[in-house]
Amino acid sequence: MKKILAIATATTMFAGVSFSQNRITLDIAKARDTINKNIYGHFAEHLGHCIYDGIYVGADNQKIPNRNGIRLDIVEALKKLKTPVLRWPGGCFADTYHWKDAIGPREKRKAIENFTWGGVREDNSFGTHEFLELCEMINAEPYLAINMGSGTVQEAMEWVQYVNHPNGTSHLTDLRQQNGRSKPWNVKYWGIGNESWDCGGNMTAAYYVNEYKKYATLATSYNNSEGLYRIAVGPGTEDYSWTETVMREVPLKRLEGLSIHHYSVINWSAKGSATGFSEDEYFSTMEQAWRMERMVKKNSEVMDKYDPSKKVGLVVDEWGGWYEVEKGTNPAFLYQQNSMRDAMIAGLTLNIFNNHCDRVRMANLAQTVNVLQSVVLTKEEKLVLTPTYHVMEMYNVHQDALLLPLTISSSNYELNGKKIQAVSASASKDRNGAIHISLVNMDAGKAQEISIDLGSAAVKTVSGRILQSAQLQDHNSFENPEKVKPAEFRKAALKGKELSVNLPAFSVVVLELK
Incomplete structure (x- = not known):
């Protein structure tokens, strides 16, 4: 195209x-070309109040209507968006997350410190079962991010077996049944690492590729007979040499997607207010938003060299605006308001993805609730739909349509x-x-x-x-x-x-x- x-x-x-x-x-x-509905995906990380006191309020909460702790008004909002795919548990958090800590009876789960985002204590009451139940409630495909940073290939292999394999194949499927789930979830989308050039391990591209090939081979059957969609880490800047290394060194039979990240940030050391901004700041944000066109196009050109038939999808699994947090909130929680400026970012960015749908197969807005360019804000029992929410709802007519x-x-x-x-x-x-x-x-x-x-x-x-x-x-x-x-x-x-x-x-x- x-x-x-x-x-x-x-x-x-x-x-x-x-x-x-x-x-x-x-x-x-x-x-x-068809506009893949997954371009309209979302991202939910264990960060601030995205999960706890956002999506998940606890099964004992009598004030806010919920099912097994999952907030029902958020479920209805995400269903109205026709949310096609949801990425979890991170983000940087994914590379410190061990899925076995958060299964089984909630009172027996292992509490952890979320030292990635604020050093707060998490009781792991929201884990694999709760996330996959949420996805079923909103009719979205789950996208699980594997812990490559502090995890092991064995841990990744066992997560795939736990959620996907039929009953009786191993002690892991027995354990799944004991924890209340008989049939497998058949999770298709798996991210292998996250921002491995930074919070995911500060790796070089060459080192990451060798690690990726281990995970992509061993976390699935050798021939990937499960049909998993394995997503490799790509660049978060205009570092097309990273893309070149992944595409050149990873056999196409071991790769279905390559991710990139891009945030519309004026200045990382002085990001400015989410609402108290000037027209000059607005203009600079739009300049950064337009960079997405170049990043998609240039990464696609590199991918075309090694994959001219466009088998491998470009996955923009983090995008959006990023400003200073609202006054009086935890700086590590990344809670910001959402204005007409963010609506403009969303409209422009989604148009770019639509127009490049020959290569862009998925994108996930960062983030779903209460973090960065969210579609929903919550405060106790109250819920607000943001301007970004409304743009994504208006645009969902493009999902699975002919470009x-x-x-x-x-x-x-x-x-x-x-x-x-x-x-x-x-x-x-x-x-x-x-x-x-x-x-x-x-x-x-x-x-x-x-x-x-x-x-x-x-x-x-x-x-x-x-x-x-x-x-x-x-x-x-x-x-x-x-x-x-x-x-x-x-x-x-x-x-x-x-x-x-x-x-x-x-x-x-x-x-x-x-």
């Missing part, structure tokens, strides 16, 4: 609207002598024949007039939804949980094969054409 991005240069302004020739053309005849390739000519968003592309878009056609076009205008001050050439599409009606607000810093709080929410969009007009759209400043729109 090839995508052409051309930047328009001639711009005239009137009443805050850009009348430059923002033009999108759909090329339906070239449609052949419609497009070309886009966009005006620039300019600030203080810098410029980035203002408009981002992706399009798809679902199984019922409906076309969906998702549009993002990153410009903080100017609306964008966009002309869309629908090509060979036979379209009679257009409708849409928009996420926008009065200020970039607007967010949903426990006091005002619906300040930012989707509304009907009425600024799209259909005339023959042309669709004209007036896209307000810093807004996300999803159109449906039938």
Whole structure:
């Protein structure tokens, strides 16, 4: 799949609207790739209040409705998102986690110190059984991250056997039955290590590859007859030499996915406030968000050298915005608010993934609840859906739909002598024949007039939804949980094969054409 991005240069302004020739053309005849639903996945780490006092409130909690300790309002929220896959237990935490500490009767489980995130005590009441029950409740595929940093190949082998093998094959399946689960869960997705270049062991690429090959061979049957999807650690920066080493040295029969991580961070030593930010900070965040396009494209080019048939999927299993924690909260818990800026990150990033779905097979937003760019915030019995939640809910129409390739000519968003592309878009056609076009205008001050050439599409009606607000810093709080929410969009007009759209400043729109 090839995508052409051309930047328009001639711009005239009137009443805050850009009348430059923002033009999108759909090329339906070239449609052949499917947008894997797992691009809309999530990530839940034992970090702060993501698991404990977030997803899991304890089976004895009488105040908050739950099933076996799993919070039911979060279950309903994630089901509405059509959450396809959920990654757990980390993150950096995964490389200190030993799964056997958290199975069996809760009162007999081994309490641990989470020295990765704050040195807090965890009683391990949320473990393999609870996580896999959560996945069944929200109809999501589980993605388990193997402990390579402090674990062993034997430990990984036994985890696979415990959750996947049929009854009676070993003492591990006997143990699973004793712990209340008769049939196997058949977990498909397995991450082998996490950020092995940093918190996962500070390894070189060459050392990691040798370790990976051991785990990928021995944690499964020799021929991987279970059909597991093994995901290798890739780079967290634009270190394409790491990708090159993995793709060159690991046989394709031992590799199904390669992960990358990217956070939209202005400055790691001074990340700024999640809500009290300037337009200059917003612009810099959008610059970082646009880097995802380059990271996906360049990693894909390296992968294409060794895997031209695109057998191996690119898995972006950590992405999102990262700011300073909210005042008065534990710095190690990474609790931050979620504003319209985060909605813009989400809309842009998901468009990038959609447009590269020939290689991108999965992505997991960091993180699900109460951590970084979360979709849900909780406070005791209260729950808030964030602007990011609403974008992901609006975009879930793209899941498992046919990507419609497009070309886009966009005006620039300019600030203080810098410029980035203002408009981002992706399009798809679902199984019922409906076309969906998702549009993002990153410009903080100017609306964008966009002309869309629908090509060979036979379209009679257009409708849409928009996420926008009065200020970039607007967010949903426990006091005002619906300040930012989707509304009907009425600024799209259909005339023959042309669709004209007036896209307000810093807004996300999803159109449906039938």
